[in-house]
Amino acid sequence: MLYDVTIDGKRFRLDLNRANGRWSCLIDGREIEVDAVLARPDVLSLRIGNLAYEVKSERVANEFHVWVGSARFAAEVRDPRSLRGRARSGDDRAPRKIVAPMPGKVVRLLVREGDQVEAGAGVAVVEAMKMQNEIKSPKRGTVQRILVGESAAVNAGDVLAIVE
């Protein structure tokens, strides 16, 4: 199986195959001796050569992180055969969804549909645990849609607005 993996922005191409209970692994064409046991969901005991690692996976909303020990890496895994079409989503001209990073209440909307926003500009204020958190636009563009109203309750991952 081929996987395109991005770790903190750096790309790797992996070829992982299992035969007779043994893994074979090519990383960017280099062969590596790997052995893995899924100790429980989201926890992998990994051996690379004789070095042992406990790796955790964490998915929140549309983010995927892999923890090696206590170091956290943002990860993206693509199967190049089935997901070719999704490559466009990395295109900066494509519309981007702005999601609530945590559950809370929308206390204020800082933009209106049609507004121009800069990257990093505040779009909405979400309150949780008595603290207010400004949700920012990931890119420069036009606010195409606002999907929540003020005082709406939102969950982590809910789309607040779309910037094109």
Place this chain on the structure above:
Amino acid sequence: MFKKILIANRGEIAVRVLRACHEMGIAAAVVYSDVDRASLHVRKADEAYPLGAAAASESYLNIPKILDVARRSGAEAIHPGYGFLSENATFAQACADAGVKFIGPTAAAMQAMGSKTRARQTMEKAGIPFVPGTSRGVDSLDEAEQVAARIGYPVMLKAAAGGGGKGMRLVHASGELKSSLEAARSEAERSFGDSEVYIEKAIVNPRHIEVQVLADEHGNTVYLGERECSLQRRHQKVLEEAPSPIVDDDMRRRMGEVAVRVAKAAAYTNAGTVEFLVDRNKSFYFLEMNTRLQVEHPVTELITGLDLVHLQIRIAAGEKLPFTQDGVRLRGHAIECRIYAEDPDNNYFPSPGKITLLLGPSGPGVRIDSGMYEGWTVPIDYDPLLAKLIGYGADREQAIAHLTRALNEYFVGGIKTNIPLFRRILRDPDFRAARLDTGFLDRLLKRNEANPADSRSAEVAAIAAAMFAALGSATAGSSAADESRAASNSDSNWKSASRREAQR
């Protein structure tokens, strides 16, 4: 002894008190708000009573509802935990009137400590050391200049009616006094409708050290050593340790005796904490008394071998303290980390949500007081404290070693926590050398410590990420499905949006 106790709190402290009840063979009844039905304290309780809506005023702060539960459950005593109603004199009095024992001080003792001016008068009579300054407002610039010259710069101007930093000015030299006094006065007038301003010596970057006291209802009061609580962020404690690295036996005895005098002056009973500011010369000044069990009580328990909640319950039941001051022995060192649901990469904003994975540390020198579990959704409505991780050992170095190792084992997935902050604190050279003051954490956080992961770990992460995909880990599979569902939902939003646009 009581047969049943009602715990009027939630989170880790409700679980902590519940455990003490069970250890003593006492049934534990708890209360919960609508969003806390699935909370750990409800799972572990013998009886659980709903209070209603999430808002604290409708639930954990609602005195009539809680007293009604006490009556219906037949509980003979109420433990208030910390926060919520724990320092509410009206509640303590209402319990007494309803014939339910409040596990804490009397309403009168709380009131004596609750009002700033009354506390100061009581303490002045008892000869307690305060931060030098005036105990009344200053009338003129002349008077202010005389006082400031007498106590020495820098000085702090404070609104008599003040709080929350309003009407407060730090003055470094006499040239700034006039304008600062005018500014403090007008701000005090605007904020509190009272322009009275008094002067105190400013203690720059003090240490915050507090003394645990315990008093029974038969006139016996003891101190149980001190806790160093200088590591704070926005006046919120983050890490506490006992004993304080700068307090020696003599200073401990002097602080302890003052703390006992404070408690006795207020006719205090049960567990309480006397807070002091300590300057560079190790002079200490009374700050205030906390009339409750503190969040950080476990560090005192670990170095004294005492169980403070057991003792609180025994005292409330009318028992005498089972030891005298001479029987209190300190041994070893303990450090507590307050694990908050907050995001270190996003200015420590709260991070409620579902805990998808929880791996707790274990092994030597580790204690965890926790209110969370895997699969639980941290509600958005309350304080973000999830758990307390305490490391202890024969000395400070060993406690740090246990704690550092335990922090590396601790994993909370699905939400963000401040666990990475503690790793930074524990390896900081100033922390290791115990050079601590209340400005420590702000200075540490200002240094933007980039922690570039090595390329080797990135490669391990890449292999693991692909492996998770290959093994189709159950959660990975389901969240992939969630994701595609979410994607198709928003796709259809987009489609309908573009359809609407096409129709325009």
